[in-house]
Amino acid sequence: MLLSASLCLAACLPPASGDDDDGGGDGSAASSDGGGSSSAGSSDGGSGSGGMAEGSSSSTTSGNADSGSGGSSSESTGGGLPPSWSIHSHTCPGPSRTDALLVEDDAMWVGCGTNQLGYGLHGSDDDGQSWHAITSEPEGETAQLRVTAIARGDDGLLYVAGFDANDSDMILGYDTTVAPAPVQQVLVAGNQIGTSFPVGSLGLLSGGRIFAESQTGFGALFRPDDTVGANALAWDDVYYWANGGNPPGYQMLDLVVFDDRLYGCGSTIAEPPYVFLPAQAADAPGWAFDAVELPNEGWTGEMWGVAATDTRVVAVGVDQDADVGKIFVSGDDPYDGGSWTHHDLPDIVGGGNLGTWARGVCASGDRIAVVGERQPLSAGTGLVMLSEDGGASFSDITPADDVTESVSKCAFAQDGTLVVAGAGGFIGRYGPGR
Numbered sequence: 001m002l003l004s005a006s007l008c009l010a011a012c013l014p015p016a017s018g019d020d021d022d023g024g025g026d027g028s029a030a031s032s033d034g035g036g037s038s039s040a041g042s043s044d045g046g047s048g049s050g051g052m053a054e055g056s057s058s059s060t061t062s063g064n065a066d067s068g069s070g071g072s073s074s075e076s077t078g079g080g081l082p083p084s085w086s087i088h089s090h091t092c093p094g095p096s097r098t099d100a101l102l103v104e105d106d107a108m109w110v111g112c113g114t115n116q117l118g119y120g121l122h123g124s125d126d127d128g129q130s131w132h133a134i135t136s137e138p139e140g141e142t143a144q145l146r147v148t149a150i151a152r153g154d155d156g157l158l159y160v161a162g163f164d165a166n167d168s169d170m171i172l173g174y175d176t177t178v179a180p181a182p183v184q185q186v187l188v189a190g191n192q193i194g195t196s197f198p199v200g201s202l203g204l205l206s207g208g209r210i211f212a213e214s215q216t217g218f219g220a221l222f223r224p225d226d227t228v229g230a231n232a233l234a235w236d237d238v239y240y241w242a243n244g245g246n247p248p249g250y251q252m253l254d255l256v257v258f259d260d261r262l263y264g265c266g267s268t269i270a271e272p273p274y275v276f277l278p279a280q281a282a283d284a285p286g287w288a289f290d291a292v293e294l295p296n297e298g299w300t301g302e303m304w305g306v307a308a309t310d311t312r313v314v315a316v317g318v319d320q321d322a323d324v325g326k327i328f329v330s331g332d333d334p335y336d337g338g339s340w341t342h343h344d345l346p347d348i349v350g351g352g353n354l355g356t357w358a359r360g361v362c363a364s365g366d367r368i369a370v371v372g373e374r375q376p377l378s379a380g381t382g383l384v385m386l387s388e389d390g391g392a393s394f395s396d397i398t399p400a401d402d403v404t405e406s407v408s409k410c411a412f413a414q415d416g417t418l419v420v421a422g423a424g425g426f427i428g429r430y431g432p433g434r
Helices: 345-349
Strands: 061-063 083-089 100-103 108-111 122-124 145-152 158-164 169-174 181-188 199-204 210-214 220-223 252-258 261-266 274-278 289-293 303-308 313-319 324-329 341-344 355-364 367-375 382-387 407-412 418-422 426-432
Touching (some): 158 199, 169 199, 382 407
Antiparallel strands (some): 158 169, 313 324, 313 355, 407 418
16 A cells, blocks of 8 residues: 555654665765765665555565675674675566665665666665555656666755656656655756757756766766756756867766765776766866776776775776776876776686676775676676775675676665665675674
């Protein structure tokens, strides 16, 4: 049944079991405590989790951290018990990946818009143990929305981005304090080139500013403040967002906000790997980036995940020439591409005869988690790796008995718990005594 609006205030929900959050948006929300941001996302403001209709609940099992090739961490996860895994399943349909993950102190949200049937927003208010499709008002407003990014705004709205082929919605704002959740249009596709695309990543900045980039091309739109309407023709077309428009475009694949500034990463299968850092020019607008080519020795490939903290930037992806997953950690100056160090995934998880791919990354202080998979996906071996020393070293903490074919998003909760999401509705929580 649907929860009535009067019963959906956060104070009236069943108490949460300690799943706070740290920072980063699904490519959007900034850390509120300076800890960091990630390609999955978390925010530590109260969200209110109204809008959650009772529905399917997950199957729950307990796993351990024994991956066969790495150690587990006991750092900053609270208490004296060694960390272990608890495994759940969310309700967003689709076998290949989870595209968006946001962890808040009283709710978790996912979207899986690139899957064949990956429609709508899905949420949990009990630390991921059970999940529900989020009902909306007007009814059915988001039934055909393919969700690829989720972020909490300063105004309290939950911003959900992707594309709805039925009515051209690109970004919607949810009031999650009541159920059904009232939904308002934030960005609707225009009828000119550059004003209609599926949103890949979403960045929310102060003053109602919003940056939205294309999942399939170079396009990007920017809302300079919250007085601008939802029609994309009223937003600024900023497809030239990197290096002052020279060259005119790059493919961005992930985006985060840290300290009210945008950080991105990307490239294509035939180009060298890039990170996109806040433009250094004193008069640069908030949507502008400097593109930095990462060390590559001639190989080409994409960076699929990015995270930022007050001490470093981390980008992860794949060397397409060698089918090797990559982790890059910035040096003292992230704008100096030569100062970045890197790790090959086979050195962490072993090689065998399979390729590897890093899909997502999240960071909080000196803790960095990287998620991905072995290739081909039919190998059925998602991966989770953890660093406790700022990226100097990584351990394989994959829950080998429970993981699905790919793990694509991650976020650290404020209490130190690591939350990961992947193919087939996979949700894993790695923390003390689970």
